[in-house]
Amino acid sequence: MKIVALVKQTFDSEAKIALEGGKIGRQGISLIMNPYDEYAVEEALKLKEKHGGEVTVVTVGSDEATEAVRQALAMGADQGILVNPGTEDIDESTIATILAKAVSGLEYDLILGGFRAIDDGSAQVAGRVAEILNLPVVNMVTKLEADGGKAVATADIEGGSAVMEVTLPAVITAQKGLNEPRYPSMKGIMQAKKKPLKKIGLGDVSLDASQVAAKVKVLTYSLPPARAAGKIIPGEPAEAAAALAKALREEAKII
Amino acid sequence: MAKGILVFAEQRDGKIKKVTYELLSAGKKIASQLGEEVSAVLVGKGVSSLAGGLGEYGADKVYVIENDALENYTTDAYANVVADLVKQNEPTAFLLGCSITGRDLAAQVAQKLDTGLLTDCINVMVENGQIVFTRPIYAGKAIINAAIPEARPVMATIRPNVLPVDEPQAGKSAEVINVPANIGNVRTTVKDVIRQVSARPELTEADIIVSGGRGMKGPENFKLLEDLADVLGAAVGASRACVDAGWVPLSIQVGQTGKTVSPNLYIAAGISGAIQHLAGMSSSKVIVAVNKDSEANIFKSADFGVVGDLFEVLPVLTQEIKKLKA
Ligand SMILES: Cc1cc2nc3c(=O)[nH]c(=O)nc-3n(C[C@H](O)[C@H](O)[C@H](O)COP(=O)(O)OP(=O)(O)OC[C@H]3O[C@@H](n4cnc5c(N)ncnc54)[C@H](O)[C@@H]3O)c2cc1C
Ligand SMILES: Cc1cc2nc3c(=O)[nH]c(=O)nc-3n(C[C@H](O)[C@H](O)[C@H](O)COP(=O)(O)OP(=O)(O)OC[C@H]3O[C@@H](n4cnc5c(N)ncnc54)[C@H](O)[C@@H]3O)c2cc1C
Numbered sequence: 001m002k003i004v005a006l007v008k009q010t011f012d013s014e015a016k017i018a019l020e021g022g023k024i025g026r027q028g029i030s031l032i033m034n035p036y037d038e039y040a041v042e043e044a045l046k047l048k049e050k051h052g053g054e055v056t057v058v059t060v061g062s063d064e065a066t067e068a069v070r071q072a073l074a075m076g077a078d079q080g081i082l083v084n085p086g087t088e089d090i091d092e093s094t095i096a097t098i099l100a101k102a103v104s105g106l107e108y109d110l111i112l113g114g115f116r117a118i119d120d121g122s123a124q125v126a127g128r129v130a131e132i133l134n135l136p137v138v139n140m141v142t143k144l145e146a147d148g149g150k151a152v153a154t155a156d157i158e159g160g161s162a163v164m165e166v167t168l169p170a171v172i173t174a175q176k177g178l179n180e181p182r183y184p185s186m187k188g189i190m191q192a193k194k195k196p197l198k199k200i201g202l203g204d205v206s207l208d209a210s211q212v213a214a215k216v217k218v219l220t221y222s223l224p225p226a227r228a229a230g231k232i233i234p235g236e237p238a239e240a241a242a243a244l245a246k247a248l249r250e251e252a253k254i255i
Numbered sequence: 256m257a258k259g260i261l262v263f264a265e266q267r268d269g270k271i272k273k274v275t276y277e278l279l280s281a282g283k284k285i286a287s288q289l290g291e292e293v294s295a296v297l298v299g300k301g302v303s304s305l306a307g308g309l310g311e312y313g314a315d316k317v318y319v320i321e322n323d324a325l326e327n328y329t330t331d332a333y334a335n336v337v338a339d340l341v342k343q344n345e346p347t348a349f350l351l352g353c354s355i356t357g358r359d360l361a362a363q364v365a366q367k368l369d370t371g372l373l374t375d376c377i378n379v380m381v382e383n384g385q386i387v388f389t390r391p392i393y394a395g396k397a398i399i400n401a402a403i404p405e406a407r408p409v410m411a412t413i414r415p416n417v418l419p420v421d422e423p424q425a426g427k428s429a430e431v432i433n434v435p436a437n438i439g440n441v442r443t444t445v446k447d448v449i450r451q452v453s454a455r456p457e458l459t460e461a462d463i464i465v466s467g468g469r470g471m472k473g474p475e476n477f478k479l480l481e482d483l484a485d486v487l488g489a490a491v492g493a494s495r496a497c498v499d500a501g502w503v504p505l506s507i508q509v510g511q512t513g514k515t516v517s518p519n520l521y522i523a524a525g526i527s528g529a530i531q532h533l534a535g536m537s538s539s540k541v542i543v544a545v546n547k548d549s550e551a552n553i554f555k556s557a558d559f560g561v562v563g564d565l566f567e568v569l570p571v572l573t574q575e576i577k578k579l580k581a
Contacts (some may be wrong), residue, residue: 011393015393015396017396035512092371093369096366124362124372127359127362131334131366132366136330136331136442136443137330138443139330142505156506159267160448162448162449164329164444164445170442215403216371217403218401219387222398223396224391224397227537227556230556230558230559230560231559236563237564240561241563241568242575244561244575246579248541248559248576252520252559254463255463255487
């Protein structure tokens with residue numbers, strides 16, 4: 001089975017965000033593989049172990065994102081592709097268009113991604129890729145079996161979950177619970193250095209910047225107003241609990 | 256030419272979801288500033304009886320797309336019929352709720368229409384004749400105002416429970432237009448649907464949420480939260496620590512990798528207030544923390560705090576609220 005995993009490098013979830021020159025600063029921010037994409041890579045590796053085949057990791061990002069691709073290779077993926085868009089005029093349709101182009105040059109039975117990125121995650125890139133490649137998509141999958149020409153996926157839906165059967169090739173996005181991603185072993189990390197990692201630009205996927213121009217424009221960046229420090233209700237637990245109930249009623253007028 | 260604000264009227268099991276009313280109120284606000292009208296699109300099986308009621312909440316027109324194949328949500332069927340409708344009507348903007356369904360549908364429709372999509376927005380306004388959306392990024396640690404200047408329609412999903420619902424105007428009706436459903440090729444088959452049955456409100460729509468963390472010490476103690484939730488008519492949530500420990504299902508996790516919630520009141524018991532947890536609930540209107548550690552980070556975000564053992568505090572709180580409500 002040939003599997004493509006879409007991997008995004010994101011800000012660490014602990015990252016402290018500050019503005020620099022009216023934009024989000026990148027100073028002192030550590031970068032990680034999007035946790036949902038770790039599930040995607042893990043699932044790809046499990047399917048490969050079961051059915052044979054190969055796993056290709058595709059990332060759109062600057063040179064920094066090499067780290068995320070290397071991590072996936074160290075986990076066990078066979079090869080990586082990093083497309084550097086070389087433009088700042090980027091939105092989700094830009095990224096999806098580039099990813100779809102890069103993937104369309106590969107052989108694949110299944111495309112796995114995360115259901116959303118944890119930083120500016122809009123939960124739309126993988127779905128857009130599916131649409132561009134004219135493939136079905138199942139989002140937020142917590143259980144997956146794929147074999148032959150079809151996959152059976154359990155996915156989160158409004159108020160519960162659904163079991164869906166889908167013809168392959170398809171795009172499947174990972175939700176937490178799908179698996180426990182492995183840590184790269186020392187051996188894996190060493191091997192990853194020798195695995196093929198292709199670094200390419202827009203031209204290499206037959207696109208130019210005007211074809212992927214962002215449709216969304218950011219007007220302003222700001223930081224959220226800090227919440228004002230609240231009030232600690234004094235007293236023994238029982239006493240404080242009673243005072244809290246009263247405060248919620250009389251002060252906050254909320255119950 | 257592009258005209259009008261179109262809203263996706265989300266329904267489940269024959270009931271309109273609250274976010275639909277929030278979208279209609281927001282849609283009406285921006286439509287009146289742009290001198291346009293508000294329509295809604297209602298999709299499903301046997302849903303036409305719900306159409307009329309949307310008029311009271313501000314819809315001038317309701318497009319109803321009914322078909323047996325639309326009973327259960329499938330990405331393909333819904334995206335096909337909704338994208339067709341949008342193509343025919345060419346609205347200026349198309350708004351959906353940022354629910355699991357809304358999010359899924361919005362991405363497909365946006366790509367079919369080759370337009371931009373802003374997700375999980377917490378405000379929408381008109382500035383210099385342009386529709387501007389406010390959206391938290393980096394798990395709420397930064398906020399952007401953004402627009403889609405050229406591509407049409409402008410598309411956005413709006414976070415549930417954030418925008419106000421205008422008082423419905425009794426008796427105001429909407430023009431109901433039945434639209435034939437061109438389902439197209441549906442490549443997924445729904446084999447089974449497992450519903451979580453709960454008498455409680457849904458987390459993302461709840462006015463009050465009572466949430467527990469590792470300090471609950473075990474799943475059996477969630478009974479304390481449920482008792483409190485019962486007297487408040489609240490939903491029950493949890494931190495990731497409880498989900499990872501297998502005490503509660505992932506569906507009730509609040510935070511960066513769980514649900515984003517904005518209730519009027521969020522009560523956090525035995526939750527330390529990790530940044531990833533705050534990401535999911537810091538837009539709550541009033542936050543209450545119960546924690547035995549006076550240094551716990553959660554107190555920095557809490558409007559009201561009680562430093563104490565939750566096993567002593569929660570039962571008394573439940574009793575006191577019961578008394579107040581009696
Ligand atoms: C107006 C605007 C300007 C922006 N400017 C910049 C900029 O200058 N530089 C910049 O880096 N970002 C920029 N961004 C952010 C960038 O557009 C998004 O990070 C990107 O589109 C991915 O979207 P997302 O995080 O919402 O992914 P989601 O839709 O949440 O991701 C879902 C899944 O899609 C896949 N995926 C997403 N992105 C990638 C990727 N890059 N590579 C491989 N797989 C991926 C992953 O599997 C991921 O789990 C901008 C965004 C906007 C709206
Ligand atoms: C990528 C990533 C994503 C994450 N996403 C999420 C997410 O979506 N949601 C989330 O919640 N976390 C998330 N986390 C985890 C997060 O970092 C914290 O580990 C988690 O929130 C801690 O849960 P907690 O507050 O319940 O536990 P703890 O941090 O262990 O806190 C327990 C608290 O209970 C108090 N306590 C103990 N006993 C009592 C008692 N008897 N009475 C009163 N108080 C008591 C303690 O003082 C302490 O403050 C994420 C982490 C990462 C790395």
